[in-house]
Amino acid sequence: MNLDAKIPPGPLDQKWTKHLANIRLVAPNNKRKYRILVVGTGLAGASAAASLAELGYQVMALCFHDSARRAHSIAAQGGINAAKNYQNDGDSVWRLFHDTIKGGDFRARESNVHRLAEVSTSIIDQCVAQGVPFAREYGGLLANRSFGGAQVSRTFYARGQTGQQLLLGAYSALMRQVGLGAVRLLANTEMLDLVLVNGHAKGIVTRNLINGDIERHAADAVILATGGYGNVYNLSTYARGSNATAIWRAYRRGAAFANPCFTQIHPTCIPVSGDYQSKLTLMSESLRNDGRVWVPKKPGDRRPPGAIPEDERDYYLERKYPAYGNLAPRDISSRAAKQVCDEGRGVGESGLGVYLDFSDAIQRFGLSTIKERYGNLFDIYHEITNENAYEIPMRIFPAVHYTMGGLWVDYNLMSNIPGLFVLGEANFSDHGANRLGASALMQGLADGYFVIPYTIGDYLATLKPGGCPSSDSPDFASVENQIRGRTSRLLEIRGKHNVSYFHKELGRLLWDHCGMARTRAGIQKALEGIPRLRERFWREVNVPGEPGGINQSLEKAGRVADFLELGELMCLDALTREESCGCHFREEYQEAGECKRNDVEFAHVAAWEFRGDREQPVRHTEPLVYESVEMATRSYK
Amino acid sequence: MKVTLKVWRQIDSTAPGSFQLYPTPDLNPDMSFLEMLDVVNDELANRGEEPIAFAHDCREGICGTCGLTINGKPHGPGRGIATCQLYMRTFADGDTITVEPFRAKPFPVLKDLMVDRSAFDRIIQTGGFISVRTGSAPDGNALPISKIDADLAMDAAACIGCGACVAACKNASAMLFVSAKVSHLGLLPQGQPERHRRVARMVDQMDREGFGACTVTGSCEAVCPKNISLNFITRMNRDYAVALFKGE
Known part of the structure; x- marks a missing residue:
């Protein structure tokens, strides 16, 4: 390649x-x-x-x-x-x-x-x-x-x-x-x-x-x-x-x-509230300009936020990363939130949340300034949670946001x-x-x-002008036939589970094992689970409707079928990158809770080549050569 | 909580449609309205029945894809929200909720609750832009813009193109949508060279698409998920009058 x-x-x-x-x-x-x-x-x-x-x-x-x-x-x-x-x-x-x-x-x-x-x-x-x-x-x-x-x-x-x-x-x-x-x-x-x-x-x-x-x-x-x-x-x-x-x-x-x-x-999203949930809503990072992130110092402290006195609060981002404070980068802030929740200091019903508190900013700048800066975000928060974040702190938790x-x-x-x-x-x-x-x-x-x-x-400029091939060629016909075949296959299964069922299962496997913190054992578990799930999908999925006309179940089924393959490649990549860097936090490779990069072996792009459905993809590398910047340990302290 | 849905089902744009009743399973009041529909649809799919087709995407009130008429009101009983921002806690246990597509002649029903809103895109194509070629722009601070004008332009620019204004209007008028774009661009110095040509062309296309006239009842403003103000229609009428005098 x-x-x-x-x-x-x-x-x-x-x-x-x-x-x-x-x-x-x-x-x-x-x-x-x-x-x-x-x-x-x-x-x-x-x-x-x-x-x-x-x-x-x-x-x-x-x-x-x-x-x-x-x-x-x-x-x-x-x-x-x-x-x-x-x-x-x-x-x-x-x-x-x-x-x-x-x-x-x-x-x-x-x-x-x-x-x-x-x-x-x-x-x-x-x-x-x-x-x-x-x-x-x-x-x-x-x-x-x-x-x-x-x-x-x-x-x-x-x-x-x-x-x-x-x-x-x-x-x-x-x-x-x-x-x-x-x-x-x-x-x-x-x-x-x-x-x-x-x-x-x-x-x-x-x-x-x-x-x-x-x-x-x-x-x-x-x-x-x-x-x-x-x-x-x-x-x-x-x-x-x-x-x-x-x-x-x-x-x-x-x-x-x-x-x-x-x-x-992303560190600042509205926490998950139930199994029916279809999506997570982001609260813009800009909120961290004025909001302060904290959790109680004591694990299991269930008092309402207003009842927790100042000296019993842990403004953990300000404490751990004084140079950047609440504006520490996303991967670091997310991991820090996960850490305090793992320690039992998370807030909200599920314990999977941290506070984002605007009371200091409101005192300093006045309510109207904060309203002007973030009014629509506070409104969104209110619609979803039914809580007024001008009065009680927002609860936030990390969520998947970008690839x-x-x-x-x-x-x-x-x-x-x-x-x-x-x-x-x-x-x-x-x-x-x-x-x-x-x-x-x-x-x-x-x-x-x-x-x-x-x-x-x-x-x-390397092509002949006007040399665009015709879509009647056999290359096009063969791809079209494959697509038609796949569509009919999806519609013929008529199994016992809807498409969302498989999507949710896949999501859980990936979030648990290829999410904010990853371990060799966990990734291997996902690597065993995903092919099994994929195999079940192609046996047990129920895609109602016809190939013609609007068929949202069919659209979703095709997308989830592809996710079921992609998820496995993500895990393979996470498994073979034996270092921690940025968002990719392998628990085996850390130093005082921070990412421990391995520049000698992994200062490269891992580029995967597809070799067929029954073969392992091949991992190629493009070395990353830094001529102008020094590859320092990334510190925001 | 449980509710009963009275949903408009229609196989395609040519077939006649009708209401069907769907009792829901037990719901969490913190569910969004669309999540409730997901739950109903997943049950239908499990039984091999065709789920209720409805348009949706971002589910955070900004893409403008979703749009249902709920109990007779576009985007439902809330104010200043899109359908995806409506939560089941708004309703009471045991309610029967009527769910229909946006009703307007220029928005033909495609299937169930989905409508074709491409007329909006065609209106924008005639003038909803500033003609600036990539790479030919002066420095961003070359032209100061008063904060008041910029803020007002932003108020208009917040339109998400959902079409609720049209669905709410007894004349299926698109004046709020068109005036929002005309005002957004017309308030900015960059929009001046094409200001009158723009309004003339957009209004012309709006009429061609079959949208009705405005009689200023304000139903559009009342259902707008972004609270776009009726005042923009006044502003557009003024611009349109000038455009007529100028022969645009």
């Missing part, structure tokens, strides 16, 4: 500029002769589709939602990072780069992360020009807030709805191109497989979710911007529809899957399959073993607006 990252030579801060000067271009009059498929219309997909259409390429964009505006990027609350240094607090491209590399526990590629920090400033400009109503100061200039893992204020935000506003910006750009006829948009369309022609990605097979039609689409290049796979855990902060099918099918066609075990558990792992890509964001590009959360490239807050929006838009429009040309 060829894992050449194609990192340009030269000093780190000149790599991107030099690369842009050197990569191949497609002439303006030839661009319209190339067809590009963009799967997914979240931040990365919508921005890519719009930008590529503006350049003159023929673009077809698809999403499984009923409208391109609904992708789950829309739910990002807190903000987007950019190295603008508008606050004059010493920020710079270098600092954003360094914070991101360090935040990722030195498991991300230096060159990609530096480029991300470089283009971050253009993203803000672009979004402001589109009419994104970022928060402003009275003087009319853009406001900033702080986020975890950084000691500067570089996060731009639009109340607690930053993702929504950025996505609507990208969506409006996309809609403009649709209106101009430059993009053909297929909503309600789910990608079910990737088609390779002579080893190159040349198309996809989809299902129309309204009439059930299986359709073929051919192109010169395929872009996957289909988001993360955190729903493999069943309970997560993802939208219910978020799934791994597009990237998983690409993996099965030969695309390397990198670092699948790197999953982010740093994803399809392997080179510096051009192309996977190891020529012609297959992967953007945003669907790829693995920028966040290493832990993502910092407000960096997902930055990466999605960086990839879509400012990377792919240039780098895709480097591939297309």
Whole structure:
């Protein structure tokens, strides 16, 4: 397997500029002769589709939602990072780069992360020009807030709805191109497989979710911007529809899957309340700007929070990480919460919760300021829990939130399959073993607006203009037949359990054994359990309905069938990475309760190759070479 | 608690539909309304019956996918929330709850509780944007924007495109939706060059899609999950009048 990252030579801060000067271009009059498929219309997909259409390429964009505006990027609350240094607090491209590399526990590629920090400033400009109503100061200039893992204020935000506003910006750009006829948009369309022609990605097979039609689409290049796979855990902060099918099918066609075990558990979510629960709701990390996290000092202290005096409270983040306090990065905060709950000091009915307390901030700034900053979040909290967080502290607990792992890509964001590009959360490239807050929006838009429009040309320029294969070819027909076969198989089982049953079982196995803390024995248990569960799924699942028309059970069944395979790969990856880094905490490898990295043996990307259903996947590595930063022990103390 | 659901079932857009009764199993009052539907659907699937089709995704009130008419009101009895943010504790044990799709001619029913809202996308395509090519933007702070204008623009921009405003309106008017976008962009300096062209084109498309006229009853504002204000309609009418004078 060829894992050449194609990192340009030269000093780190000149790599991107030099690369842009050197990569191949497609002439303006030839661009319209190339067809590009963009799967997914979240931040990365919508921005890519719009930008590529503006350049003159023929673009077809698809999403499984009923409208391109609904992708789950829309739910990002807190903000987007950019190295603008508008606050004059010493920020710079270098600092954003360094914070991101360090935040990722030195498991991300230096060159990609530096480029991300470089283009971050253009993203803000672009979004402001589109009419994104970022928060402003009275003087009319853009406001900033702080986020975890950084000691500067570089996060731009639009109340607690930053993702929504950025996505609507990208969506409006996309809609403009649709209106101009430059993009053909297929909503309600789910990608079910990737088609390779002579080893190159040349198309996809989809299902129309309204009439059930299986359709073929051919192109010169395929872009996957289909988001993360955190729903493999069943309970997560993802939208219910978020799934791994597009990237998983690409993996099965030969695309390397990198670092699948790197999953982010977000520290501030509303705790689980019952078995019926369908999703977990995030409380933005921005709340940690003003909220203080604490638990009682005594285990088993069931007094209401107001009755626990100050000196019997443990503000454990402030105590353990004085330099960053409540703004310690996500992996560290989540683990610390798990630790105090394991000690029996958790709060709430289940004991799986910690307090996030705003009383000091309300006293300092007044109720109205706190309302203005976080009003909508307090409202959401109230709706879900029926509690007033202005009066009693919020209860929060970690939940699955993001996946740093994803399809392997080179510096051009192309996977190891020529012609297959992967953007945003669907790829693995920028966040290493832990993502910092407000960096997902930055990466999605960086990839879509400012990377792919240039780098895709480097591939297309090697193809003959107008040489897009026909979707009538046997390569397409064979993939379509496989899809039809799988669909009928799912519908014919008529077993005794619904799809959710299997999804919940899988989620429990993964959360228990491949979640916030992992052990060899635990992962092995999951590795025995998942294949058994998968085998039962294909014998006992009940998928009612017909292949034609709207069939939500069928949609869900296909997605869960893929999760049942992906979960196993995640565990294999977690088992073979015999170190702790970022989100990946192997209990065997720790030092005073913190991650103990093994840079000698594991300073690499693990990229998995599919070898067939009956064979073990093969683990390849891409060494991570740090030329500009020192691989220090990550400390926030 | 237990409730009885009276649910609209319709096989596809061409078939006639009807109400069916579904008693629920024992429910936890802290369940969301959609989680309650999940439980009912899982039982149906276990029996090999077709679950009730309903649209949903983020389940945190921001994607705008979900939208049911519950007891005659789009998004149900709550105020300022989407269907996914409605909790069973709002209802009493033993209640019969009527669940229908959003009813409006421009939103044809696709199946059961799902409707086609693509008309909204087509309206946005005609002008709900600022024409700015990627890479051609000036510095973000080059143009100061008064906090008051930016905040008001944000109030309008909060629209999630769910369509409840249309479903609540006796004329199936889309004025609240369209005016929110027109106001969001029209309040910002970046939106000025296309301000009148935008409103003219969007209103034109809105009419073409078959949405009705506004008679300012305010039912749209009352059901809006984001509390978008009726004042934006006034603002849009003003812009539209200017656009007519300018011949846009």
